[in-house]
Amino acid sequence: MAGSFHGLTVFNNNVHAQNSDSLSQADIAEPLFDIEKETYIGTILQNAANPTFRFDPRKGKSPSAFFAEVDPTPSAPGINEMVKPPTFPNVSPVAPDGLIVSSPGFHFNEQNNAMSAFQNALVPPKPNITISNSETDDGYNVFSKAGCIKCHAGSYFTNHQIIPADKIGTEPSRAKALAKTAKIFAEPLLYSPTENVPIRKNARVLKIPLNNIDEQQLRLGFAHDGKGGYKTPSLIGLYWQAPYLHDGGVAVGYEHNYGLTGTLLKGKPVDPYRSIIALVDRKERQKVIKANASLHSVHITGDGHSFWVDQESGFTKKEQIALAKYLLSLNKGRTEQQ
The missing domain is CATH 1.10.760 (Cytochrome Bc1 Complex; Chain D, domain 2)
Incomplete structure (x- = not known):
């Protein structure tokens, strides 16, 4: 709902920052999942497909200490190339998982915005149906x-x-997925899109406006009403x-x-x-x-x-x-x- 491309960039970031790297949620595992951070990391890594990242609790190291030795992106949580926004580890309407995917050498959020621009240019192919x-x-x-x-x-x-889940009547589990973020919800702050990655000290911070967003729609979108909904x-x-x-x-x-x-x-x-x-x-x-x-x-x-x-x-x-x-x-x- 908020941010560039009418919120599409937030959606794209959420897919890559959270859904493709569960380790990125380690710092907020306790408020969101009621799992202590070390337990969370160890649970994920003990069955890692890549042996390099496979945690063995019998070797005497804590999960975080083990991961620090093999982490390909030590400046970011998890293994993806990510930036901690000013509100980290809290989440916000423009960073629902608390992080922003951005690679070194690019501007902050540049890749997510590029993905949004690409998606806005897509046109569905003609359907295989004849209609007069x-x-x-x-x-x-x-x-x-x-x-x-x-x-x-x-x-x-x-x-x-966004239509309330109980009104639309479809499976409500995904609508409720962000409900616990109410515990760690922060104001929508991001670094300026002119900032380079890695982010410099004293980088410019912008407050993303929410004045065009209905408050009830925001609550529904993040299930802060306890039920959530679907757009x-x-x-x-x-x-x-x-x-x-x-x-x-x-x-x-x-x-x-x-x-x-x-x-x-x-x-x-x-x-x-x-x-x-x-x-x-x-x-x-x-x-x-x-x-x-x-x-x-x-x-x-x-x-x-x-x-x-x-x-x-x-x-x-x-x-x-x-x-x-x-x-x-x-x-x-x-x-x-x-």
Whole structure:
């Protein structure tokens, strides 16, 4: 929500600073995971795939002392090339994991911003679906009549709002993932993008403005309300995004095989068209949820997003098909399509 590229840079940084290097969280393991720092490091390193980083508790060294001897990036937590922002080890709206990925020789945050610029230039390929102008009109009319347009609004089919998890009804585990950051939440401070890495002493610090962000949306985004939520996704390129929903659970194959257990986990592709039908048809969705029963313990159900376009909601099969084809045909913004 905050920072450059309307928050996209924050998202890109979070993927590379946290999700690809669990050691980067060692300094905040206790408030976030209730795990003491040494235990956290040792637990991760004792099963390291690379023998160089494999910690052996029988050799008498502490996990942090052992890691210090093999750490390829001693100036940063973990092994990735990262910079500690002014608020480290606390997290903030612009550093949700407390760190910023930046390599020596680059400007601060330059690589994350470059990734954001690249992503903003991407255009989905044309979907493998044929739809006439009249079918497009029919599909859009159903899209409006069913109320999809209330959330998937505007030129890019999103209102850019975070919807509470209990309202959207999908698997809430990821929505809650950042809830404990409330304990160590700091103001949004970053070094100036003109600063070079490694960061010099007395480097310029900027406070990133949050005055354009609704406070309730901020609480929802970080689950500081205890529940969290999900941002309304754009529908552009929907054809290429199957399986659907936040847990990726809505999957139907070309052979009418249901759920992830009947498709990807068996090496069988997911059919975007049949999966979209399952997204809006409650009878088809129940087949998906039933097929995913063995995955519920890992938070994959295919449940939620109960906005139906089916016979029980007063829509004909023809209207349902029109909506599905319309949704899967979207690969440009509404203004561009017009």
